[in-house]
Amino acid sequence: MLTYILRRSITMAWTLLAISVLIFAIINLPDGNYLTNQIRELMVTGEEASIAKAKFLLQQYSLDKPLVEQYAIWLGVWPGPNGFSGILQGDFGYSFELDRPVSDIVTESMWFTIGLNLVVVLFVYMTALPLGALAAVRANTWIDYLTSLIGYLGLATPNFLLALVLMYYGNKAVGLPIGGGMAKEFLDEPMSFAKFGSIMLHMIAPVIVIGTAGMAGMTRRLRANLMDELSKPYVTTAEAKGVSPTRTVVKYPLRMALNPFIADIGNLLPQLVSGSVLVSVVMSLPTIGPILLSALRSQDIFLSGFILLFVSALTLVGMLISDLLLAVVDPRIRLAGKSGNQR
Amino acid sequence: MSSTDPDHHFVAQDDYDENADIQMLDRADLDAPTWLLIWRRFLRHKLGVASGIYLLVIYLALPFIDFLTPYHYTTRDIEHIYAPPQPVRFVHENYVGLHTYPTEEFFDLETFQVKSKVDWTTPVPIPILSNCGKSYHLLGLFETNFRLICPPEGYTLYLLGTDRLGRDVHSRIMHGAQLSLTVGLIGVTVSFAIGLFLGGAAGYFGGWIDSMVMRAIEIIRSMPELPIWLALSAAIPANWGPVAVFFVISIILGLLDWPGLARAVRSKFLSLREEDYVKAAELMGARPRRIITAHMMPNFMSHLVASATLSIPAMILGETALSFLGLGLRPPAVSWGLMLNDALDLTVVEIYPWLLMPLVPVIMVVLAFSFLGDGLRDALDPYS
Numbered sequence: 001m002l003t004y005i006l007r008r009s010i011t012m013a014w015t016l017l018a019i020s021v022l023i024f025a026i027i028n029l030p031d032g033n034y035l036t037n038q039i040r041e042l043m044v045t046g047e048e049a050s051i052a053k054a055k056f057l058l059q060q061y062s063l064d065k066p067l068v069e070q071y072a073i074w075l076g077v078w079p080g081p082n083g084f085s086g087i088l089q090g091d092f093g094y095s096f097e098l099d100r101p102v103s104d105i106v107t108e109s110m111w112f113t114i115g116l117n118l119v120v121v122l123f124v125y126m127t128a129l130p131l132g133a134l135a136a137v138r139a140n141t142w143i144d145y146l147t148s149l150i151g152y153l154g155l156a157t158p159n160f161l162l163a164l165v166l167m168y169y170g171n172k173a174v175g176l177p178i179g180g181g182m183a184k185e186f187l188d189e190p191m192s193f194a195k196f197g198s199i200m201l202h203m204i205a206p207v208i209v210i211g212t213a214g215m216a217g218m219t220r221r222l223r224a225n226l227m228d229e230l231s232k233p234y235v236t237t238a239e240a241k242g243v244s245p246t247r248t249v250v251k252y253p254l255r256m257a258l259n260p261f262i263a264d265i266g267n268l269l270p271q272l273v274s275g276s277v278l279v280s281v282v283m284s285l286p287t288i289g290p291i292l293l294s295a296l297r298s299q300d301i302f303l304s305g306f307i308l309l310f311v312s313a314l315t316l317v318g319m320l321i322s323d324l325l326l327a328v329v330d331p332r333i334r335l336a337g338k339s340g341n342q343r
Numbered sequence: 344m345s346s347t348d349p350d351h352h353f354v355a356q357d358d359y360d361e362n363a364d365i366q367m368l369d370r371a372d373l374d375a376p377t378w379l380l381i382w383r384r385f386l387r388h389k390l391g392v393a394s395g396i397y398l399l400v401i402y403l404a405l406p407f408i409d410f411l412t413p414y415h416y417t418t419r420d421i422e423h424i425y426a427p428p429q430p431v432r433f434v435h436e437n438y439v440g441l442h443t444y445p446t447e448e449f450f451d452l453e454t455f456q457v458k459s460k461v462d463w464t465t466p467v468p469i470p471i472l473s474n475c476g477k478s479y480h481l482l483g484l485f486e487t488n489f490r491l492i493c494p495p496e497g498y499t500l501y502l503l504g505t506d507r508l509g510r511d512v513h514s515r516i517m518h519g520a521q522l523s524l525t526v527g528l529i530g531v532t533v534s535f536a537i538g539l540f541l542g543g544a545a546g547y548f549g550g551w552i553d554s555m556v557m558r559a560i561e562i563i564r565s566m567p568e569l570p571i572w573l574a575l576s577a578a579i580p581a582n583w584g585p586v587a588v589f590f591v592i593s594i595i596l597g598l599l600d601w602p603g604l605a606r607a608v609r610s611k612f613l614s615l616r617e618e619d620y621v622k623a624a625e626l627m628g629a630r631p632r633r634i635i636t637a638h639m640m641p642n643f644m645s646h647l648v649a650s651a652t653l654s655i656p657a658m659i660l661g662e663t664a665l666s667f668l669g670l671g672l673r674p675p676a677v678s679w680g681l682m683l684n685d686a687l688d689l690t691v692v693e694i695y696p697w698l699l700m701p702l703v704p705v706i707m708v709v710l711a712f713s714f715l716g717d718g719l720r721d722a723l724d725p726y727s
Binding site: 022153157158168278282307308311315 | 558561562564565566567568569570571573574575577578580656660663664667668670683686687689692693699702705706709710713
């Protein structure tokens with residue numbers, strides 16, 4: 001098991017490394033960055049002091065060096081003007097637009113993003129499991145059709161529409177709060193029970209919006225897997241022996257069908273993170289989504305680069321957890337590693 | 344006629360098969376070519392067939408959009424800003440025929456909103472197949488202003504209301520279909536090409552090429568789509584024209600989509616390589632290129648088409664999301680996502696709900712593609 005964890009972690013680490021190269025390339029695709037744009041603007045007005053400051057910053061963050069060197073300094077494997085200080089050392093760079101270090105800006109929203117996605121994953125699993133199982137057991141009845149209808153609508157409706165509609169009607173019908181991460185009076189308060197309650201209340205609508213599409217796909221796949229299992233002879237045997245219907249389904253077929261269900265988190269997580277970025281913009285949630293959008297617009301490369309790396313890392317860590325869970329649930333997987341034959 | 348029988352009865356020369364009668368019915372199926380079997384099975388999937396017809400009709404209508412819409416998509420009417428949908432009726436007392444009623448916009452001084460009043464007493468017939476409005480190039484050939492329906496002379500025809508600049512929402516939705524629907528096709532072509540090439544190379548040659556491609560697939564699949572799409576489209580220079588932006592956006596949408604296809608191609612290649620006919624072709628000295636194109640491709644192409652159909656909806660939704668966030672297509676182009684950009688805040692849902700109309704075609708088209716893809720996928724195993 002330990003070797004399995006180790007092997008998966010190493011794979012994850014170097015996948016992340018490859019992703020960081022891609023991301024650095026992507027954020028440097030546009031010509032110039034926030035600073036060079038600013039310098040160009042200042043040239044027109046001719047403010048010597050500001051130009052000097054911008055140029056100093058440019059040098060300080062080694063944006064005048066060739067791209068490969070910039071990348072190495074950004075990552076922290078090459079000494080910059082201030083020695084080794086990159087992502088690996090915990091220095092995420094500086095946001096030139098907001099004039100603050102990146103870590104200052106993103107810390108709080110990072111936690112909110114992680115929390116939000118965690119709650120959404122829980123929501124997806126907790127709804128998809130009973131719905132999918134029900135749909136499979138009661139195949140071709142109204143409950144099956146209802147779940148597939150919800151599924152299709154969940155897949156076809158753009159997230160942001162669902163966000164708008166749910167915000168509007170949720171507020172009108174049951175008084176759900178409109179947008180934001182918590183009530184205004186809690187904004188700068190330390191964490192308390194009331195604040196936690198307020199955050200949870202504000203999360204209801206976004207969680208439903210982000211989770212619906214994922215839940216739909218999950219339900220359909222669980223239904224298909226469980227249907228396959230239910231038609232196998234051992235289920236008939238159990239029925240013939242007089243095992244109660246619930247036990248017949250839950251004891252073995254559901255456990256078998258659960259395997260792909262857990263593995264599916266690899267598909268689910270990137271989708272959820274994508275969804276949370278979009279929905280956060282519409283519902284003005286304090287996640288990194290809106291920050292990313294504005295950083296991309298103003299070519300604030302350190303900020304956008306770090307956020308992109310962070311969301312990728314988030315999905316990778318999620319996948320790692322799902323792999324480990326799968327190994328816990330299914331001995332075949334963790335034993336496969338020992339004998340040396342990979343899947 | 345055989346006459347070996349001493350009693351001069353007719354005796355057929357074939358061996359007697361007691362199941363012949365029963366098999367007669369199946370024979371037709373067994374002898375039918377595969378495509379016919381697939382087609383028959385697909386026809387049984389009613390929802391899929393209906394979706395296919397629906398999509399075919401709207402795609403065929405795309406080149407004739409100017410003819411089908413009452414207004415040009417840039418036509419602005421400052422007299423009717425935020426006009427609500429206009430009523431259209433068939434029967435008015437003793438007048439029968441397609442007609443509408445004159446509406447008037449006024450500013451409500453109590454609520455400070457633009458409101459409209461319908462004059463229900465005088466029906467105005469809607470001219471059908473006549474000349475009106477801005478002229479356009481039909482199929483790029485000749486200039487005309489001949490349209491299917493026109494606003495009545497001196498009146499307006501806003502079937503789905505107008506937006507904040509007084510442009511007809513109905514006409515704009517139909518024009519937006521041109522970009523919103525082709526984005527998916529171009530994106531799928533890109534992802535199809537990459538997926539086929541890389542997946543095929545990985546599956547056919549195996550070895551280090553295979554492991555390289557598989558690593559690349561793993562990396563791309565673990566990146567969240569939307570943030571990367573956003574980053575890539577933010578990189579498009581601001582001074583590019585709408586057409587260039589459109590093409591680049593469709594390519595961007597396709598760039599992240601290929602891993603699924605490549606994986607499917609690879610696994611198909613791996614299983615087909617073991618088939619006897621591929622071995623036979625190899626032994627006869629056929630080149631890899633010929634084996635792939637002549638012997639292997641026909642066997643999995645249909646599966647690929649089905650899975651490509653299923654990935655178009657994601658691209659249409661992707662374009663909508665990008666344009667909605669303001670990083671996708673740029674005005675003066677019209678697309679459903681761009682139109683929804685106006686509906687970013689709650690005021691719109693509350694006061695001008697008709698601006699959300701572009702969502703109806705988005706949902707319909709996405710559903711249609713999903714049903715069509717499901718139908719095709721189910722039909723592809725005619726022997727099961």
